[in-house]
Amino acid sequence: MLFALGRNWQFLALRGLATIIFGVLAIAIPDITLAFLIVLFGLYALAASLLSGIIAFSERPYLSKALLAAEAIAGVFSGVFALIYPELTAVSLLYLLGAWALVTGGLRIASAVLERESGGNAWLLGINGLIVAVLGLMVASSPSVGALVAMWTIGAMAIAFGLTEAFLAFRLRHLSARKSRLWTIRSEELREKIEKK
Numbered sequence: 001m002l003f004a005l006g007r008n009w010q011f012l013a014l015r016g017l018a019t020i021i022f023g024v025l026a027i028a029i030p031d032i033t034l035a036f037l038i039v040l041f042g043l044y045a046l047a048a049s050l051l052s053g054i055i056a057f058s059e060r061p062y063l064s065k066a067l068l069a070a071e072a073i074a075g076v077f078s079g080v081f082a083l084i085y086p087e088l089t090a091v092s093l094l095y096l097l098g099a100w101a102l103v104t105g106g107l108r109i110a111s112a113v114l115e116r117e118s119g120g121n122a123w124l125l126g127i128n129g130l131i132v133a134v135l136g137l138m139v140a141s142s143p144s145v146g147a148l149v150a151m152w153t154i155g156a157m158a159i160a161f162g163l164t165e166a167f168l169a170f171r172l173r174h175l176s177a178r179k180s181r182l183w184t185i186r187s188e189e190l191r192e193k194i195e196k197k
Helices: 002-007 009-028 034-057 063-084 090-115 122-141 147-196
Strands: none
Touching (some): 009 147
């Protein structure tokens, strides 16, 4: 999965940017109505799921791609649920967001474990998953907070998640570029050996 993410780092960076924007809006506009925040989360979850799906199906299939596809499906479910039921209370939104974050974080940790032998950057995916899962657990375990605190919590969670995702995207971009250069060099060396024979 890390190689697929590295080759599609732009989608990962875009998803990170969308998450940061969502978080900043949740914090910067505290008098935003809860219904708008729920719709905003629903749209974000659908957009992030679309990008996850693009990454999952852009390369040859293997097990960690299935986990990325499962993450996309979980996001679609959460996004559609939020868009169908925008009258959710703040507590329900926190449970929905917490459940989504726990599933997403768990799937990313599982992907990192599966990819640990593929290179040195699997730990970034694992840390990203751990941050998302921990923040999801924190959000879901504190449903009695007020709407303003809930929005700040959601915003802080989204910003932290988006920053780690953007950092991961640019690290994977660098790794993918290095592997592509090595592949080109090795291909040229092999071509020269074949021509000499």
